[in-house]
Amino acid sequence: MKLKSFFKSLLITGFLAFVLSACGTDTVTSSDAGDGTPLVAPSSVSATQGTLEDSVLLNWDAVEGARYYVIYKAIETPESFKAIASAVTGLSYSDTPVSSGRTFYYRVAAARGSIWGAPSAEVMGFALKGAPMSPESVSIPVNEIGQITLNWDGVINADSYNVYRCNVKYGTYAKINAADITETSFTDTTVDPDVKYYYKVVPVNEYGEGAQSEIISGSALQQVPVWPGTPVLSATDATFGEKVRITWTEADYAASYTIMRAPDEGGFAGEYSMIAENVTGLVYEDKDTTIEDMTPYYYRVIALSSGGQSDSGLSETGSVDRSIPAELNPPTTVRASRGMTNVITITWSEVGGANGGYTIYRSTSSTFTSPVIVADKISPAVVEGNVAYDDTSMAPVSDRTTFFYKITAWSTSGVNEMESAMNATAAEGYANPDVPGVPGNLVSSMDYNAGTITVSWSAADSWTKRYTIYRSDNGIDGDYNLISENQTGTSMTEELAVNEGTIEAGVEYFYQVRAVNDIGSSALSDGRSATFTLRVPTNLAVDSSYNWDWYATYTYTVTWTAVKGATAYQVEYYRQDVWNVIDVAGGNTATLTFNSPNYGGGSYPVRIRAVNTTPDPVVYGGYSAQVQP
Numbered sequence: 001m002k003l004k005s006f007f008k009s010l011l012i013t014g015f016l017a018f019v020l021s022a023c024g025t026d027t028v029t030s031s032d033a034g035d036g037t038p039l040v041a042p043s044s045v046s047a048t049q050g051t052l053e054d055s056v057l058l059n060w061d062a063v064e065g066a067r068y069y070v071i072y073k074a075i076e077t078p079e080s081f082k083a084i085a086s087a088v089t090g091l092s093y094s095d096t097p098v099s100s101g102r103t104f105y106y107r108v109a110a111a112r113g114s115i116w117g118a119p120s121a122e123v124m125g126f127a128l129k130g131a132p133m134s135p136e137s138v139s140i141p142v143n144e145i146g147q148i149t150l151n152w153d154g155v156i157n158a159d160s161y162n163v164y165r166c167n168v169k170y171g172t173y174a175k176i177n178a179a180d181i182t183e184t185s186f187t188d189t190t191v192d193p194d195v196k197y198y199y200k201v202v203p204v205n206e207y208g209e210g211a212q213s214e215i216i217s218g219s220a221l222q223q224v225p226v227w228p229g230t231p232v233l234s235a236t237d238a239t240f241g242e243k244v245r246i247t248w249t250e251a252d253y254a255a256s257y258t259i260m261r262a263p264d265e266g267g268f269a270g271e272y273s274m275i276a277e278n279v280t281g282l283v284y285e286d287k288d289t290t291i292e293d294m295t296p297y298y299y300r301v302i303a304l305s306s307g308g309q310s311d312s313g314l315s316e317t318g319s320v321d322r323s324i325p326a327e328l329n330p331p332t333t334v335r336a337s338r339g340m341t342n343v344i345t346i347t348w349s350e351v352g353g354a355n356g357g358y359t360i361y362r363s364t365s366s367t368f369t370s371p372v373i374v375a376d377k378i379s380p381a382v383v384e385g386n387v388a389y390d391d392t393s394m395a396p397v398s399d400r401t402t403f404f405y406k407i408t409a410w411s412t413s414g415v416n417e418m419e420s421a422m423n424a425t426a427a428e429g430y431a432n433p434d435v436p437g438v439p440g441n442l443v444s445s446m447d448y449n450a451g452t453i454t455v456s457w458s459a460a461d462s463w464t465k466r467y468t469i470y471r472s473d474n475g476i477d478g479d480y481n482l483i484s485e486n487q488t489g490t491s492m493t494e495e496l497a498v499n500e501g502t503i504e505a506g507v508e509y510f511y512q513v514r515a516v517n518d519i520g521s522s523a524l525s526d527g528r529s530a531t532f533t534l535r536v537p538t539n540l541a542v543d544s545s546y547n548w549d550w551y552a553t554y555t556y557t558v559t560w561t562a563v564k565g566a567t568a569y570q571v572e573y574y575r576q577d578v579w580n581v582i583d584v585a586g587g588n589t590a591t592l593t594f595n596s597p598n599y600g601g602g603s604y605p606v607r608i609r610a611v612n613t614t615p616d617p618v619v620y621g622g623y624s625a626q627v628q629p
Contacts, residue, residue, distance in 0.1 A: 037065030039110045039117030047106050047125025050133070050156035055096040056125035058106055062091055063117065066110035069093075070119075078105040078122045086111070100129040132158040132203040132210035135184075140199070140218035145307045148188045148218045150199055158203035158210065163188070166198050169215060173200055180204070193222035194255065194306050222305035223253040227313055235299050235318025241413050242326035242353065244286045244297065244318035251303035251310055259284050260300040260312070272300055272312075286318070293322045325418035326353045326411040331387075336405050336429025341519075342395040344429045346405050347388045356410025356417050360389055363404045368426050377410055397433040398463040400518060404428055433463030436515030436522045439490075444511070444530030451499045451564035453509070453530045456491035460515035460522060467492075468521070472510040476527045480512055496532060496565050497614065498587055505532045505565025505612045506619025534610040534621025535563045542606045544629035547595070554596040556629060558606055562590045563621065566610035573604040574626070603629050 042060040051057075058071065069088040072081040073095065085093060098104060103126050107119035135152040150163060160180035164173035165188065176188060191197060201213040231249045239245070246259065257279040260272035276284055291297065296317040303310040331348040346360060357377040363370060374393050381387075394401070404426035408419050441458040455469070467487040470480035483502070484492055495501025503509060508531045515522040537560040547553045558571055569584040571592050584592050587610075596604065605628050610621035 050128035053129035063110035067112040072107040134211035221307040224308040225303035238321040241324030254303035328420040336427040351409040354409035442528035563610035
């Protein structure tokens with residue numbers, strides 16, 4: 001009975017262990033392995049990492065009392081372990097096949113019969129086939145002078161490494177190592193100091209380049225500055241009224257300079273204090289207003305770079321003489337307005353110490369030849385650090401002439417004065433003229449011989465560029481049409497239509513004129529009328545001859561001078577108290593021959609007038625004097 005119970009218990013326990021293993025339960029444990037030896041977790045568990053192409057090999061130390069071992073596995077993260085083998089009798093296990101490059105986690109438990117011991121701590125393993133994975137832990141040490149060194153952890157299946165560099169993080173990287181790198185570090189000596197560089201490390205094996213590392217940046221420090229040969233330091237002594245100018249020899253590798261000063265009583269042994277830093281040139285002007293007049297001060301210059309600083313170099317004394325006017329910088333931010341009416345406004349930044357005012361120079365040349373002074377030693381108001389002056393000396397402006405301006409600043413000390421240099425680049429500006437005035441004194445004239453009407457007027461003003469002329473043929477208050485818009489003189493001539501012009505004889509026209517320049521135009525002038533009247537025909541002559549026929553008639557031959565603007569004529573002869581009309585077509589016709597009525601006998605007076613049949617109504621000229629044949 002006891003034996004049956006034992007086997008029954010054993011079967012139930014084994015079945016339970018199998019079910020729990022299949023469901024992913026971590027362990028089934030017992031403090032006793034059945035022979036009095038507890039089943040402890042295996043030690044020294046290891047898993048291959050990339051050394052095999054499609055397998056992960058596990059190894060562990062034997063556990064006393066164990067008959068076999070159980071293998072657990074989790075994919076990608078050390079969670080959700082599942083038993084993948086439950087009867088491993090050796091001290092190693094090959095997980096085959098596995099995907100290359102994926103990460104796996106393993107645990108190993110000792111077992112005997114139905115009892116499984118506690119699993120070991122997890123270990124990570126992976127297989128790797130093909131190009132190597134990316135390097136880890138890439139680092140660059142700081143504070144290296146003249147070079148940048150990269151270090152990284154070795155990649156298991158890498159044969160060598162390449163290093164790529166770029167000046168911008170997400171730019172195009174270029175390989176900078178000429179030979180294969182077989183170590184896990186590389187020193188880049190082809191760098192400029194204080195410039196940030198970006199790097200990638202790429203492993204290489206028989207399959208080619210592997211995955212790139214993360215981008216890492218670094219920069220090299222400059223060399224520590226040194227003074228070449230015997231450095232030269234000088235400071236002005238009573239040369240200026242407001243400053244001491246210090247100059248020095250350039251130090252090798254220097255990025256900037258720091259200026260130190262000590263008072264007279266300190267002498268060479270005095271304590272120096274910094275008065276300027278980050279000076280990038282080789283000159284510094286000490287304009288401290290607390291410097292005592294005609295008192296020597298001691299100066300030192302220290303060269304600095306990102307790698308460190310030089311020694312303090314030499315010391316030199318300098319002083320100011322406040323009876324000398326201050327040496328001023330030329331005005332800056334000089335501007336000249338464009339497009340204001342009859343004025344150009346010049347503005348510039350206030351010059352500190354310009355207690356003597358400013359002088360404004362003007363030229364018509366961009367090279368600033370033959371400048372003239374338009375304002376001398378003026379002291380205009382300062383608004384928010386800017387100074388302004390209105391140049392109206394060229395008003396009234398007749399056109400948009402461009403002018404160029406330069407300015408100097410004046411300093412004074414007692415009876416002494418000093419002018420600064422001019423601003424380097426001349427300010428360019430121009431003024432617009434006013435809108436023109438209304439043209440006046442419109443008059444018209446007519447030329448019978450030429451067949452023209454001329455309208456003239458007085459010039460509006462000196463800044464008028466041209467005139468536009470408008471004409472109405474239906475009264476002074478009628479509709480005016482533009483007939484000329486680029487008239488540069490003060491008169492305009494129109495020709496008759498018979499001369500291929502645009503006006504008709506006998507029609508009263510009204511004219512208005514407007515002055516125009518680049519800015520705008522004036523109002524229209526008053527209207528002025530003009531009419532080309534039909535002239536009375538001249539040189540009228542009549543010749544008659546008797547016709548020897550039984551009607552007793554006469555033949556009349558009438559001649560005259562053609563009239564400009566006429567399209568026809570009316571020749572009339574007076575008979576029996578009535579003027580009889582004969583229409584003559586053609587404005588250029590100048591002769592007519594006709595016979596007197598039957599039984600006319602005698603001689604009849606003749607007159608003529610010109611006619612323009614084009615307008616409606618028809619226009620008639622005046623009658624000529626009567627001519628008796």
